[in-house]
Each structure stands twice: as C-alpha cells, then as structure tokens.
Amino acid sequence: MGARGLVDAPHDASTADRAATSNQGARQSRTSYADPTASPPHNPRRVLVLSADIGGGHNATADAIEEAVRRRWRGSEIKRLDTLDVMGRGIGRLFRRIYVSNVETTPWLYEFFYASLWRHRWFAHASKRFTGSWAGRRLIGPINEFDPDLIISTYPFGSAGVAWLRRHRALTVPAAAYVSDFAPHPFWAYHELDANFVMHEGAEAVARAAEPGSSAAVCAPPVTAAFHPGEATTARAAIGARPDAFVVVVACGSLAFGDTTETVRAVLDASLEVQVIALCGRNEPTLAVLQDLALPAERLLALGWVEDMPPVYQAADLVITNAGGATALEALATGVPVLMYSPIAAHGIANAELMVVAGLADLVITQQQLTAYVRSVLSHPYRLDDLRLKASVHVETHSLDETLDAIAAPAAHQAATQQPTSRRPWPMRPSDAFFAYAGNSGTDQVLGAVLELDPLPTGQSPTLEEVRRAMAARVSLPPLRRLLVRDPRPGWRRADRVDVAQHIDELVMSAAVSDAEMADAIGEFWSTPLPDDRPAWRMRLFHGQSDGRSVLAVQEHHCQGDGISALGLLDRLLDADPDDPLRERRPARAAGKSGQGGARLLVRGIWSLATRGRPPRHPLNALPTGAGRTLVRVAFPAADLRRVARAHGASSQEAIVGIAADALGRVLRERELVDDTKPLRAMVPIAMRLPKLDRLFGNWTGTVTIDLPIDAMPTGQRIAAVQAQLRDRIRRGEPQGAEAVMRVAGHLGQPVHRLFARTVYNRRFLSTIVSFMPAWPGPRWCAGARVAATYPVVPLTDGVPVTIGAIVADQVTGVALLLDRTLEIAPDSAKRALEAAIADAQRSAG
Structure with missing residues (x-):
C-alpha cells in the first residue's frame, strides 16, 4: 500500500471524545438523512460542467445549470471547463475562427457538413469517435483532479469526450448533456450518457434519430431564473425604451451573425410605432455601422454586449433571431414571442423549422416578409397570443431541477450505466x-x-x-x-x-x-x-x-x-x-x-x-x-x-x-x-x-x-x-x-x-x-x-x-x-x- 509521504494528520477531538459521541453521531447522521428538509445522501458534492466559448449559447446554458445546482444542492462545489481549451492550446481560437468563417463566408460548406452527418451514418459515427477520443483523452486529467460526482456537458465535444471515457475508461460518474439548441443534431446525442436533455417533445424523436439507443428527455429551457415574465413598463424604464412603442428586440447571438443592419431597416419600415433594440453582442463592426445610422433613440437603441439581459426581453413585444439557440430559449422563458428570420445555415435552419412545427415561433425569410409580418401583428396583436400561450405552457410543464434529480438518482444511474459496451480491453x-x-x-x-x-x-x-x-x-x-x-x-x-x-x-x-x-x-x-x-x-x-x-x-x-x-x-x-x-x-x-x-x-x-x-x-x-x-x-x-x-x-x-x-x-x-x-x-x-x-x-x-x-x-x-x-x-x-x-x-x-x-x-x-x-x-x-x-x-x-x-x-x-x-x-x-x-x-x- 502507498503512503502520503511525510504528512501529519490534522488535529481534532480526542479519541475519548469520539468514543463518547459515537452512538450519538450515528443517530444524528441517520436522522439528518431521513429529514425531508436535508439533502439526500446521494446528492453530488462536486459537479463538473463542460462548456465552450464558441458563441454564447453553451456558456449561457452552463450558467443556468450551475445556478440550478446551487439552488438544488446547497454546498455543492462546481467547476466549469472550456472543452476546447482542454483539447489543446489554441484549439478554442482555431475552432471559433472556423465556425465564424463557415457561417459568414462559406455557409454552403457548413450546410454540407451538417447534412452529411444526417445522410451518412458512418460519417457521423467516425466524426464523433474522433472528437470523442481527442476530447476524452484530454479530459482524463481534469476529471481526475476535480473528482466529480456528476458531469454535465453543454457542448457536443464535451459530451463526446465523456461518452468516449464511458466506453474506453469505465467512467461511471453520472453524466448528462443539455442541448442548448432547439433542434439536436448527431453531434449532440450519445447513448453512453445517462440522459440527453432536449428543449421540446418534438426534439426527442430527433435526438433518438441522431443517436439510436440514446436516452432523450425534455427539460425546461436551461436559462437562469432571472429570465421570467416581468412588468414591461418597469423593464422599459430600466433600459431606456419607449413606454408606448411596439418594441422589437433584434438579437442574433453573441456574434451577431447575419445582416443586422438590413434586419433593423426592414423592421423600422413597418411603422413609426416600432422601436428596435439591436443587440450586437461582441460584434463591434456591426455595432459601429448601426451607430453610424444616427437614428434617434426613440427608433433605435444599438447595444453591444449586455450583462443584464432579462430586462431587455421583458421590455419587448417581439424577439427576432436567426439561430434558435440561447436567444430563443431566453425569450421563451421570458414569455416573449419569437420570430425566426432568415436563419443561418445548418443548425439555425433546423432550429427554426422545429420551433415552427412546435408552435413556439414564426418564420419569415425575406425582408419584405419581415416588414409585412411586423405590420400584421401591429394591426392584429392577438396573432401573437398563441405563441405566448404555447411558450408559457411549455415552460411551466417542465422543470430544470427535476432533470438534475433524475440524473443524480443512484437507481436511475445504475440502470443507465448497466448497458453493454465495447468488449475491447x-x-x-x-x-x-x-x-x-x-x-x-x-x-x-x-x-x-x-x-x-x-x-x-x-x-x-x-x-x-x-x-x-x-x-x-x-x-x-x-x-x-x-x-x-x-x-x-x-x-x-x-x-x-x-x-x-x-x-x-x-x-x-x-x-x-x-x-x-x-x-x-x-x-x-x-x-x-x-x-x-x-x-x-x-x-x-x-x-x-x-x-x-x-x-x-x-x-x-x-x-x-x-x-x-x-x-x-x-x-x-x-x-x-x-x-x-x-x-x-x-x-x-x-x-x-x-x-x-x-x-x-x-x-x-x-x-x-x-x-x-x-x-x-x-x-x-x-x-x-x-x-x-x-x-x-x-x-x-x-x-x-x-x-x-x-x-x-x-x-x-x-x-x-x-x-x-x-x-x-x-x-x-x-x-x-x-x-x-x-x-x-x-x-x-x-x-x-x-x-x-x-x-x-x-x-x-x-x-x-x-x-x-x-x-x-x-x-x-x-x-x-x-x-x-x-x-x-x-x-x-x-x-x-x-x-x-x-x-x-x-x-x-x-x-x-x-x-x-x-x-x-x-x-x-x-x-x-x-x-x-x-x-x-x-x-x-x-x-x-x-x-x-x-x-x-x-x-x-x-x-x-x-x-x-x-x-x-x-x-x-x-x-x-x-x-x-x-x-x-x-x-x-x-x-x-x-x-x-x-x-x-x-x-x-x-
């Protein structure tokens, strides 16, 4: 047996004290576990969250998970890892550059790759195994160092790495993935994980098709508790929006993909009653272009990175986006209707289509359609009621806390991990x-x-x-x-x-x-x-x-x-x-x-x-x-x-x-x-x-x-x-x-x-x-x-x-x-x- 070297044990009560309180301590422990207000004994003490800084959606989902863990399991220690940074020096910067280039410059290539994952099972399998091996081997050290009781991934490569560790290194810590897009794709789902949580019942079948044999379940939008319906008048006063305007938030993610300027123009052309709040995220060139329009604040508020987003959504009558990721989920949780406009390639289109089928968003493609849509809802505001109602029902039906309890339950985890795996030692x-x-x-x-x-x-x-x-x-x-x-x-x-x-x-x-x-x-x-x-x-x-x-x-x-x-x-x-x-x-x-x-x-x-x-x-x-x-x-x-x-x-x-x-x-x-x-x-x-x-x-x-x-x-x-x-x-x-x-x-x-x-x-x-x-x-x-x-x-x-x-x-x-x-x-x-x-x-x- 090994030893820790020349290390003394910490000082505490004497053995006599220990012996005197032995039975009392055991009795107190059993009572505390039986106390309904106490944490059950299987609660995770350490939770590892795998995310990635590539767009804002993965980290936004990770923020929500961490908040729910602290709320549900008081005293739990949480550590977040950027999966891309773990995979190697400079990998995060490289992948972000590739992602931005594909979406903005070569969307056809991005769409081809996305479609190939669905069309060719062997291609999806090989791609997932390659990234899983890469990420999994690099995650061994951080996982051993933190020694988690629960692993939650909000980024596909992190999920792939955990799945690889399940297959090849007998990792049996409870693990789950939270899909931060509305529509899962083959890189999102893994049958080796205890659960793959999706945003809607319609996405369950998509996740199972993406990964046959995977466990898919619906959860509430993984957003922080601050995203909830609020008083519009108070929110508008807080952000400087007109109290009498029809406020439209144009939000295209942290990188503001798409032609935000043309989107703003098309919305403003609908009516003078409209005030646009354009969220440019970290896209400083787009912010500069909008500011150069020199439009009055009563018509356009162009904002860069906003730390406090809930009041922005609570002030809105409509949110327009083109990706269907965190922006759409935050809007749904806040009770604001969502309009998908000219969605970006691949996952953006898939998200838009599934949200429309689920009745949680409308979709327009051209600028003319966008202008006409805004005019229509101005003339007939009740047309947005159905979107609001379905979003409210969806949010109230599901719970983020319940999903955490489900994956932490020992019985459920034991059943999930007792599945045949690779026989190769x-x-x-x-x-x-x-x-x-x-x-x-x-x-x-x-x-x-x-x-x-x-x-x-x-x-x-x-x-x-x-x-x-x-x-x-x-x-x-x-x-x-x-x-x-x-x-x-x-x-x-x-x-x-x-x-x-x-x-x-x-x-x-x-x-x-x-x-x-x-x-x-x-x-x-x-x-x-x-x-x-x-x-x-x-x-x-x-x-x-x-x-x-x-x-x-x-x-x-x-x-x-x-x-x-x-x-x-x-x-x-x-x-x-x-x-x-x-x-x-x-x-x-x-x-x-x-x-x-x-x-x-x-x-x-x-x-x-x-x-x-x-x-x-x-x-x-x-x-x-x-x-x-x-x-x-x-x-x-x-x-x-x-x-x-x-x-x-x-x-x-x-x-x-x-x-x-x-x-x-x-x-x-x-x-x-x-x-x-x-x-x-x-x-x-x-x-x-x-x-x-x-x-x-x-x-x-x-x-x-x-x-x-x-x-x-x-x-x-x-x-x-x-x-x-x-x-x-x-x-x-x-x-x-x-x-x-x-x-x-x-x-x-x-x-x-x-x-x-x-x-x-x-x-x-x-x-x-x-x-x-x-x-x-x-x-x-x-x-x-x-x-x-x-x-x-x-x-x-x-x-x-x-x-x-x-x-x-x-x-x-x-x-x-x-x-x-x-x-x-x-x-x-x-x-x-x-x-x-x-x-x-x-x-x-x-």
Whole structure:
C-alpha cells in the first residue's frame, strides 16, 4: 500500500471524545438523512460542467445549470471547463475562427457538413469517435483532479469526450448533456450518457434519430431564473425604451451573425410605432455601422454586449433571431414571442423549422416578409397570443431541477450505466500491471482495509442486506466496474453489470467470539484469491457479537490501485455528514516527483537503488509462505501519535515506522527469528501522486528501503534512526528512481516486465513492508453504523511473511499486522507485542 509521504494528520477531538459521541453521531447522521428538509445522501458534492466559448449559447446554458445546482444542492462545489481549451492550446481560437468563417463566408460548406452527418451514418459515427477520443483523452486529467460526482456537458465535444471515457475508461460518474439548441443534431446525442436533455417533445424523436439507443428527455429551457415574465413598463424604464412603442428586440447571438443592419431597416419600415433594440453582442463592426445610422433613440437603441439581459426581453413585444439557440430559449422563458428570420445555415435552419412545427415561433425569410409580418401583428396583436400561450405552457410543464434529480438518482444511474459496451480491453499502466505479474497462487496481491463498526442506535449491527443496499447505490464507481483481464497482457474491461450479492457476503460468528478468532476469520478472508470472473473487489461482514459491534473487510486487487487509491475509493463508499466538505478527497501533496530537482535527482535515485544491492537473507524470509493469513489489529488515539512525533522531532510516518520496528522486533525475538548480522530490510511506500492523477484508481507511489532498528533501545533513538534513513533515501531521490525504473520496465515487453516484477518484489530485496497513510479527519458511517476505527491491510509477497500498515482516520490510528501462518505466531502474542510498542512510544512522549 502507498503512503502520503511525510504528512501529519490534522488535529481534532480526542479519541475519548469520539468514543463518547459515537452512538450519538450515528443517530444524528441517520436522522439528518431521513429529514425531508436535508439533502439526500446521494446528492453530488462536486459537479463538473463542460462548456465552450464558441458563441454564447453553451456558456449561457452552463450558467443556468450551475445556478440550478446551487439552488438544488446547497454546498455543492462546481467547476466549469472550456472543452476546447482542454483539447489543446489554441484549439478554442482555431475552432471559433472556423465556425465564424463557415457561417459568414462559406455557409454552403457548413450546410454540407451538417447534412452529411444526417445522410451518412458512418460519417457521423467516425466524426464523433474522433472528437470523442481527442476530447476524452484530454479530459482524463481534469476529471481526475476535480473528482466529480456528476458531469454535465453543454457542448457536443464535451459530451463526446465523456461518452468516449464511458466506453474506453469505465467512467461511471453520472453524466448528462443539455442541448442548448432547439433542434439536436448527431453531434449532440450519445447513448453512453445517462440522459440527453432536449428543449421540446418534438426534439426527442430527433435526438433518438441522431443517436439510436440514446436516452432523450425534455427539460425546461436551461436559462437562469432571472429570465421570467416581468412588468414591461418597469423593464422599459430600466433600459431606456419607449413606454408606448411596439418594441422589437433584434438579437442574433453573441456574434451577431447575419445582416443586422438590413434586419433593423426592414423592421423600422413597418411603422413609426416600432422601436428596435439591436443587440450586437461582441460584434463591434456591426455595432459601429448601426451607430453610424444616427437614428434617434426613440427608433433605435444599438447595444453591444449586455450583462443584464432579462430586462431587455421583458421590455419587448417581439424577439427576432436567426439561430434558435440561447436567444430563443431566453425569450421563451421570458414569455416573449419569437420570430425566426432568415436563419443561418445548418443548425439555425433546423432550429427554426422545429420551433415552427412546435408552435413556439414564426418564420419569415425575406425582408419584405419581415416588414409585412411586423405590420400584421401591429394591426392584429392577438396573432401573437398563441405563441405566448404555447411558450408559457411549455415552460411551466417542465422543470430544470427535476432533470438534475433524475440524473443524480443512484437507481436511475445504475440502470443507465448497466448497458453493454465495447468488449475491447484497454492496457494497464506499467505500475499497475506490475502487481498483476507479482502475484502468484500463494501471494495474490490484494490490499484493502478492515472497518470496525459501532452498533446502530438500536444496539444491533448492520445486516448484510443493509450493507448491500448501501453499496448498491455506489456501484457505479469506476474501480467497482473494472474487470481484470490477464491475457494476453494485463488490462481492464468494463463489466456490463455488477451484482453486489456476488461481491458482498457475511460470516455470522458466535456471541462470545475472541479477538484471536476474529483475527483468524479475517485472515481467512484475506487468504482466498479474488475471482477472475467479476470486478476485482469484494467485502465480508463479520458480526454476531453480543455488544452489537461488527467488522467489515473490504479488499481489492493491488493492480486496481495503491493505498491512497484504496482510501479514496473507501471514502466514496462510506457516508459523511451532509455538511462535510470532503476536503480529504483533494489530492495529497506529493512527497516528490520525477521532475523535482531535475534529471540529477532522478539519476541519483536510480544510482542509489542500484548500489544498495540485495540484503543478506534474513531468518524471517527463509520460511515458506502461502499457508494463509492472520490479521492483528490495534487502535490508539491519533493525538497520541502526533504527540510522539512532536516529542522526537519527527513526522507521523517516521513515528509509525519506529513503532512498527519495535513491534516486529518483539515478535521476531519471541520466535527466535533475529540475526544481529542480517538487517531487517523494510520497503516504505512514498506517495508520488500529483494533483491531476486519479485518486480512486492506479498505483502512483515510489518507495524507499531502510533497515529497521529492531534491537532493544529507547523509543527516541529508534525513531531517530528511522528518520535519518528515510530522509536520506528521499534526499537521494530513491522514490523518483523506483518510480522511473518501474515505468521503464513496463515498456520492455511483457516477458521482461513479468520477470522484473517477480525478481524484485520478493524476499530477495525486502524483508517486510511498512506503510502509513492519513485518511479522512471527520466521522464516517457504513449502513448507518459509525466507523470506530479503520485498519489497512498491506499485502504479503513471495517470501515476505509479515507486513504492517497504519491509517489515521477520524482521529483514530488503526494499526494492522498481516501475518503468514507459517510464522506460527499466535494472534494474541502479536497483539501484545504491538500494544507494548505503542505503549512505550506513548510513554516516551510524556
């Protein structure tokens, strides 16, 4: 398992306080979830919005989504990404230039491309796969960095990228697209997404035709709440419009496509009663031309970019536009009739036609028709009533909030993601494949944690069905859906379906079960290899004790991830307080990376590893392994660990390694497995994780090796010896060197990589493994039961019969020894040794 390097856990309440409030906290948590005014437990804490600055419609839709998220899920964190900028430097500027050029200069080419997407299914398929691969690969880093619970796209390339990640990287975060045009086209809809939200019932069939098998649903116009019907007199006074005029807003999007000047002239020719408000957006040349007309404000108000748009629509009697995007949707939400005039090529024409069919807009093509239309509605104002009525009914029938609830609901998302996908696996990263090669029948590389659960408020332990139900709501998490493929090379494939009943079972034990019996029972669970026919994880609930306490063992294959990844996944499987900001899901500060210190540090690290050589064979590693496991657990206050570290000028990791050395020395001396001439060499993982790396999946650690001081000595002297070695190895660049060597080995071909893994990750180069990780600072619950302590399980490897790990979670330090049964060490004896080492360390801190 990995570690976060030399990082201390944050200070909070003592363990005594935690124990005193344990049952009360669990009861409060269950009550808050049942409270109808509280946020339901599946509410997204982090929402990623994918948009693009190409026209104003995509960002306007993103604004509406973000506002709805804040309104619906208070406290949620929102991040918006410009998909084009993510796709590469200068890509946004290039695509904007192409888009403007096509619409204004070569509309025939734009129309040809748009029509080809509909006419040739293979062309649409190839185009979407190409852009999806491009955007998807570039989105991996930002998505891993932000770690969202929900992804919403308002731009087609963003939707394509998420769909690609669903197919090829088992992305199972709930995801949906909001179509910011009235008429969807083939680039808008994707069957891999949970939902594709369109603007009208008539657009549902179009979306399904654009992408067969896609889930299409109708939503309210995705505009901010400020766009609603208002008092025209007040709005006109606010923007300087005539109170007695027939006000026509000419708005052709943020780029003001089309001949705005001729449109304004045609409208003004209809009557002197007309006042035109021309919105030029960011099109400064058009604004200058209109201002040069020198028309009085009573007839023409020419405006550039307007920040506060709702009063402009509320002041209008009619909105004229030519695209059918955000402008039309904002007008509909405000209750203003829409007239489509000379729509732009491709999507503009499609939007206009569908809006007319839906009865939400009228359409004219020529200037003469435009002038005649305005005169007609001036003479017969009731002709606009039908447009107003249909727009009002459409807006009131649908809700933006309901669509957010729909895509965030775990049951709906699970059903949406359990669909057949590509059977083609994708390869593992070298550092992940290393652990697929390193395991064998006796030492399968399986890591995880053991959770000690307090009783429920009823005094009982959670039932198996309660645990399964809690985990079923989270089964969409990527590590729970990835199926390990071993041949012809280690890789992953997304499992179409995950049955929690196959992954979670229970062992009901006697009422008076002893610690030793529990240690053997948990060890037996860790002795059984993971099945290859399902995703590489499982859980077992151990319960039946008279005090209502229970234990939940959670394991996954090491090639799924290191200790930090396992903790990230575990945190997502547990419940936090509704108001917990989950700061611990932020990436840990890396102890170092290959680039720090430049190439010199990397070379020094590799040289240091190469010159250390293999240690003499320790008596501990002369024994055969593979006879089964025993797990020994001890918990003590995290405040005590910090006190010990401060007393000796060390980090919490250095203090834990010192305590581990003391405990191992006591155990091995009892078994007469100590040789003063042969050092006990320990591998200590050091986190190399960077902010953009996946925190739920993958191995991102370097390592250092030190000789543990296991002889009898004062605690301060032992910790000082550990500290000197750790800091020296880190200063020499050993973590960077180990990471680089593992990465290079993965590119030398499968046989070499397998040989490398099985040569270096065994008794030849290490005697034991000692790992330390800080986890979540606040309380966590599982199926309503508060987690009293969390213990890491560090896997054994060939010829390495004992490992030790420690986790600081909720102000409790959980320490666990995993022992191979060939050592013939009684669990009670190992526990006494570990408790004695902890007690000595506590006393040394006064």
